[in-house]
Structure formats: structure tokens, C-alpha cells
Amino acid sequence: MSRPDDHMDRFTEAWRRWAARPPLLPADAAARQVHCAIEVRRLHPRRPTVLAFAVTVVLAATLAVLLHTHAPSPTTVRPTVGSGVVVMWLDKSTPLYMNLERLRLEKGATP
Numbered sequence: 001m002s003r004p005d006d007h008m009d010r011f012t013e014a015w016r017r018w019a020a021r022p023p024l025l026p027a028d029a030a031a032r033q034v035h036c037a038i039e040v041r042r043l044h045p046r047r048p049t050v051l052a053f054a055v056t057v058v059l060a061a062t063l064a065v066l067l068h069t070h071a072p073s074p075t076t077v078r079p080t081v082g083s084g085v086v087v088m089w090l091d092k093s094t095p096l097y098m099n100l101e102r103l104r105l106e107k108g109a110t111p
Contacts, residue, residue: 021032081087084101 086098088096
């Protein structure tokens with residue numbers, strides 16, 4: 001079973017590898033592209049219309065993704081559990097077993 005920190009450790013390592021990559025463009029070329037993009041926006045007369053269209057497209061795409069997203073189905077192999085045990089699936093392959101029965105301890109035993 002994986003620790004909760006494993007996902008964060010993998011993410012951090014992937015982020016470090018990505019950040020260590022050399023840039024795709026030299027700094028002066030990237031600066032020129034940004035400057036040109038800013039100049040084009042200033043000269044564009046229909047900027048509010050284009051912005052409204054872009055916002056509409058992003059909202060529609062977000063809504064489509066949310067409507068088509070569903071909870072992952074648990075794996076088909078399900079262990080049998082006794083009464084008083086609840087199984088809650090945290091994700092597709094991670095069950096969480098919760099024992100809701102009282103502990104039956106013998107005298108002198110510790111939990």
C-alpha cells in the first residue's frame with residue numbers, strides 16, 4: 001500500500017526534472033515573441049469580442065468535462081467481509097476497510 005506522501009514525492013521529482021530542462025527558446029527570442037504578442041493585442045480592434053469568445057469556449061469545455069467525468073468503478077475483485085465491516089473505495093484500486101464492531105478483548109490483553 002502506498003504512503004500518502006508518495007504522490008507528492010513523485011510530483012516534486014517530476015517538477016524538478018521539468019525545471020532542470022534547458023529552455024526551448026533563448027531568452028531574447030522569447031522576449032521578442034512576448035513583445036510581439038503584446039503589440040498585436042494593442043492593435044486588435046475586436047479584443048473584447050475575442051476575449052468573450054475565449055471565455056465561452058473555456059467554460060463550455062469545462063462544463064463538458066465535468067458532465068462526462070464519473071467516479072472510477074472499483075475493481076471487480078472484491079474480498080468478502082463480515083458483518084460490521086464497511087469497505088469504502090478511495091480510488092479504483094484502493095479499498096478502505098472500516099471495522100464498526102466493538103472490540104472484544106480478553107482480560108489482560110491490550111489492543
